[in-house]
Structures are given as structure tokens and as C-alpha cells.
Amino acid sequence: MKRRRLAYCGFYTFAQPNFFILDPELSKRILSKDFQHFTDRCFFVNEEIDPFSAHLLSLKGSQWKLRRNKISPTFTSGKMKMMFETLLNCTKDLRVLMEDFAENYQIFNANEIFERFTIDIIGSCGFGIECNSLRDPNSEFTKYGKKALKEGAWHQFKMNVSIFAPNLFDSFRIPLNSPDVTRFFMNTVKETLRYREENNVVRKDFMHLMIQLKNNVKIENDDNIGELKSKDSGTAVSLTDQQIAAEAFLFFFAGFETSARTLTFCFYELASNMEIQEKLRTEIQNVLAKYGGRVTYDAVMEMTYMQKCISETLRKYPPIPGITRKCTERYKLPDTNVIIEKDVLIFVPISAFHHDPEYYPNPEKFDPERFSSENQFGRHQYAWLPFGEGPRACIGMRFAIMQVKVGLAALLQKYKFSVNSKTQIPFVFDPMHVFLTPKHGIWLNVEKIK
Template sequence: MKNKGLEYCGFYAFARPNLILLDPELIKAILSKDFQHFTDRGFYINEKVDPLSAQLLTLKGLQWKLRRNKISPTFTSGKVKMMFETLLNCTKELKVLMNDFAENHQVLDVKNILGRFTTDVIGSCGFGIECNSLRNPDSEFMKYGKKAFGEGTWDHLKNSVSLLSPKLFDIFKIPLNNPEVIKFYMNTVKETLRYREENNVVRKDFMHLMIQLKNNVKIENDDNLGELRSKESGNTMSLTDDQIAAEAFVFFFAGYDTSATTLSFCFYELASNVEIQENLRNEIKNVLAKYEGRLTYDAIMEMTYMDKCIRETLRKYPPVPAVVRTCTKRYKIPNANVVIEEGVTVYVPILGIHYDSEYYPNPNKFDPERFSSENKSERQYTWLPFGEGPRVCIGMRFAQMEVKVCLATLLQSYKFSVNPKTQIPIVFEPTSLLLAPKGRIWLNVEKFK
């Protein structure tokens, strides 16, 4: 359609009209400039039937705005920096496990190992719980994390129907999330909250910030080194235990698989492009030398080539291949005689845009220099792995820090190459909600002598 010079086109999913946006300026208008017409995502939400469904990702209108304003200060760069040491502690087991793979010449199922790492990170930083998934791949968090993403045909069918016709779930009072998953996360969060409040436990993590919000303590929206600074709030809307459980769940749901997938694809590209891998390793070593070999928050923020590599990975492999918005107020497309009616779903095809040769020449090539300081300014609304506008991913800073810590930890000590068991070129799994490879990515790992 874009080749025909169109800025948008439409299709029907059953009886539901959908509009696909093709023009970056129109995408900018709908995601940002005219956001008041497209405030909702149109996802399933029912707080009574499925309490985990009522969180930032799904909330609508005023409910979303109030919750976003309440929670946004917990994800400033300062608050993310506060969690750095907690995150860094999770790399200890990762290094132990990677040593075993290298010394025993075992082939690395990169998604499996990094999924266990991101589970430990989210468990520790999000719930304040040591999951030990790297040590024990059958940990409860891994078990229920997999269940949360769906394990069979019925789960895939429910996910598809929830996107096409979420009202059916309300009519039949069906929870989208697995009842076992709901029970596990609700109980885990409530037990954590009770223990911390009864024993006055303070920990530098997401759960502590949620407890402050529950107690109607306003978290300062600043970047002052992530200190646990707060003051009494005049806002009477505190968070309930159920709401905290829902936000902790989406912190896990949105952060576990997306970060593991991004890391898997990044290691695959680095293993496939030896020179790029070596350039990144040299940057890591040179920066760490300035910090006496210590991996710190300030050190990873200096790794600019790493940032380019991550951005290019997210360009080729955006975890969420499309962003959706529901029209909440009748909207006339600028400079056109087309009106988007209330209820129409609007799609931004992220994967398609990221592979558009108009914006990214030779799009199948992995080229971090696409995101040099000179080129980054050209990427506005054509690089959208976290979305854009007021509903941009709130956990973007945390996710990037997690990925950077993992890359810096492993690349300074290990070399990676692609094992022949890996299918090349990568083929995407068609039944997955998130972008995922069909089959596994297998890598060889070698420790520096």
C-alpha cells in the first residue's frame, strides 16, 4: 500500500474495522499530537473477574491517566539507578552458569538462559524475591511466567479473541489470565506487602516504591541519584493491594520476555558479526578501565556503541511488532476527507516500518551506525520499539539498563559464535504474540584465557 503512495489503509478483523498507519507524520499526530482522540489500547480489562488485567497497559481514559501520573515517578532515571545494585547482584549466578557452559563446551540455548536471568532480575527488582531461576530452571517464577504467556492452543485462542473482540470475555465472564497465574501473583504480592509492612523492611526496588504509593506517600519525580526520597502527598488516591499486584504483574509480564528476547537477538547478531562484537567488547573494557574494573550505572551510561547495538537490535527485532490504539473521539485525518469513527482500531506496523528501505537502506543488515548521533535525529517516529507519545513504555529505562548490564557482564569475559544448530536466516514464530524466533538460537561460548 505504501508503494502506491498511500498514507494509510484499512482492513476488517471479522466485523471490526481497523486502520493501518503508513506515514510517520500521521503516526506522530495520532500517538502524540492528537493523543486525546486515541487514549486507549482497546485491550481486555475486568478488575473483578481478572484483577491482574487492570494495569497501566490496559487501563482506559481517566483511570489510566490517574494511574500513570501516580506511578510515573517510580520510573525516572533516578529511581531506575536506585535499583542498579539489586539488578547487578543477579549477574553473579549468570557468570557461574556461563563458566560451566564455556568450560564444558556446551552449546548455549541463549533464550533459555537469558530468560532465567531476566526472571531473576524482575523477581528481585519487581517483587523483592530471590527467584534463583538461573540455579533452578523449574522455579515457581519461571513456571508461572511461562503460564502467563500461554502454553497451548486454548491460550493462543484466548489471546487472539481478546484482541479481536475483548467484549466477549465480559459477556461470558472469562478471565484472560490463567486462574493459577492470577492466584500465584496475587498471593505473592500480598504476602510480600504484609511481610515488609509488619517488619518495616526497606529495599531499593519497585515494590518499596509501590508500598509508598499504597501509604499515600508521594514519590518525587526527580532524578536525584535514585535516593528513597519522598514527602506526604495531597493526592488521596492511594493504591490498593490488588492494584499493586496488577502493576507488579505487568512489570514482570512486560519485562521478562521482551528483555530476554532482545538480549537473545542481540547476542545472535553479535555472534554473527565478529567485528561488531569485538568493537563493543573493546568499548566495555575501555570504559570499565576508567572505573577500576567496576561495573557501575555511570559506566554503562558511557557505553555509546553499546547503545547503538541495542537500538539496532530493537530496530531489526522489535519485541512488540505493532502498536494499537482505539479511537475514543471522532477524528478527521489532517489534509484528508477521511474520518476515523469512535471504536475503530488503529495499527502502527512497527516491524514493517523498521524494515522499510526508505528509512533503513539494506534493512536486513545489522548496522549499529544507523544510530550514530548524526543519524538518530532522522529516526523520529520511524524507530518505535517502545511506542511513542503519552503511552510510551513506562519501563523503557529499566529495560535498557537490564540489557546493558547483561551485555557488559558477559562480553568482557566471553566470546560468542553461532552454532550450526541455529536456523539461518532467522524465521519468526507466527503464533507468538511477541516477536520470537521459530526454533531456538544456539550459540557457542568461549571464555577468555
């Protein structure tokens, strides 16, 4: 279809019609300009059957608007800066582990290590719990965290049914999430809320901000992120314990795997391209020297080449290959006779845009300079969509980027990485995993810089 210069095409999944976008400009219109026609995602939501299905990612219509406006202020740059020290503390165990690998000439599976690292971060910042996954890979939090993703054919089938035939879940009262996973996270959140409220515990993390929302304390939106103007957006509705648990679960589910994969692929590319690794290390060391050798929020925000490396990693390896929207109001495509009827699913193929030589020449090459200001000029903004775009773009983008930056800064200033021969190249990606994942892991060598 692309070779025929078409901007869109269509297909069916069973009886469900789907509209597939082939043009970034049309993506911009659907995700942003004409968003009022495409406000919903296509995920299953039923708070009674599955309490953890009713979170910001899947809520629809006015429920989504209310929740988004309430939660948006918790993800501003000011709140990220507030959480930074809590996040940074999680790098201590990461550095201890890396020191051990280097001293004993051990290779390591980047997939596994960065999963455990980001579980520790999300557990600490999201739930106020020291998970210690880097010390104990079999910790309870790690066990249920990984089970939440439920790799395997049955879960993949359920995920597909929840998108293309969500009414079946309602009719047969089937929860998408495992009951034991729901119980674990629900009990964890409720116990954390109870302990903090009874003991007046204040901690610089996401859970503290959720407690403020529960108690109807207005959180300052210090940079107006995600402002949505609607007649009901100002309604004062506090969050219940169950709703807080659902949002904390989303924070965990969407935060640990995606950031772990980005770190994994970024370290793989740096280990495969030594000149890029050295250039990034030099930037890290030079910037940190200005801050007395300390990794601070301002320091990592100053690392511009690091941002280019992360952006290029997300281009080449977007955690999810595409995003969906549902047509909520009958829509006529501009300058055509094409009508998109209500309830048609819209697919925006992120991975296809990211690997299109029209926007990224030689797309399989890892080249951070694609994201220099000069090279970005003239390239369509919607040709890079790892976090989506428009009002329903990923609300946790800043936190995700901050996790990755801290991981890179903590390790690259003192360690050098190379690809071990155990890594299977080219990658075979796991078709049963929710996110883009190398089936056989990515194995790296590490040595300490003298």
C-alpha cells in the first residue's frame, strides 16, 4: 500500500473493521487535530470484573478526562525532580552488581538485569517499597510483576480478544488480569496507604501524590502538562483506594518493562558501536565534573548527546509496534469521500514509520545524530511516536526517560561494555511478549575503566 502512495488502507479482524494509517500527517490529524472523533483506546474496561482494567490507559470518554486532569500534575517536570533522589538510590545496587560482574569477568543478560533495576525503581517510586530485586531476583514483587505480563500464547489470545471483541469479557465475566496478581498489588497498595496515613509518612514518590489526590489536596500543575479543557474537568472527585491501586498497577506495568527494554537495546547499540559509547561517556564525565561528580537531575537533563542516543534507541526499537484509537464519532476524511464509521479501530504503525527510509535513510543503522536539531528540521514530527502523540500520549514519558538517563549515567561513567558472542544476532523477537523483547536475551561483557 505504501508503494502505491496510499495514505491509508483497511482490513478486518474477524468482524471488526480496522483503519490502517500509512501517512504521518494523517496520524497527526487523528491523534491530535481531530482528536474529538478518536478519544478512546480500544482496551477492555470493567471495574467490577477486573478492578485493574479501569486505569488511565484504558478508561474512556468523560471518565478518562476526569482521571487524566486529576493525575497529570503528578508527572510534571517539578514532580520528576522531586522523585529524582528516590530513583537515584536504586542505582546503588546496580553499581554493586556491575562491579561484581567486572571483577569476576562475568557476562550478564541485559534483559534480566535492567528488568530488575526498573522493578526496583517502580517499586520505590510507585509503591514506596524497597523491592531489592537486584539483590534477590526471586523476590515476591519481582514474581508478581513479571506474572502481570503473563508471557505466553493464552495471554496473547486474551489480549487480542480484549481489543477486538471486548464484549466477550463482559458477557462471560472474564478478568483480563490474573486474580492473584490483582490481589497482590491491591493488598500492597492498600497496606501502603494505611501505613502512611496512620503514621503520617511523607515520601517523595508517586504514592504520596496519589494520597494527596485521595484527600482532595490540589496538586500544582507546574508546567500545565496534559491540560484538557472540558466542562467537567474541574469536578472535585477524590480517588478511591481501588482507583489508586489501578493507577499504581499501570505505573508499574507500563513503566518497568518499557524502560528496561529501552536500556537493554541502548546498551546493546552502545556496546556494538564503541565510538558512540566513548562519545556518550565523555559527555557524561564532562557534565558530571561540573556537578562535583554527582549524578543530579540538572546534570542528566544537560546531557544532550545522551538524549539523542535514547531517541534513536526508541526509534529503532519502539517498545510497542503500534497504537490504536477507536472512532467515537462518525468522521469524514478531509479532501476525500471516505467515511470512518463509529467504533472502527484505528491503527498507527509506529514501527513502520520508524523504519521507513523516507524519514530515516538506512533505517537499520544506529545513528544518534538523526536527532540533532538540524536533522530533525523538516522531518515530520509524527514520524517518531514511541510515546504516542496528542491528548492521549503517554503521561509517564518524562519518568521513563529519567529512568533510562540515570541508568546510563550511573554505569557508563565507570564501565565499558561490549557484546558477548552468546548474543544471538540478528535478534529473534518473542512473539508472545507484550513488548518488543529479544527471545534469547542480550548478553554483554563489562570491564571497569581504570
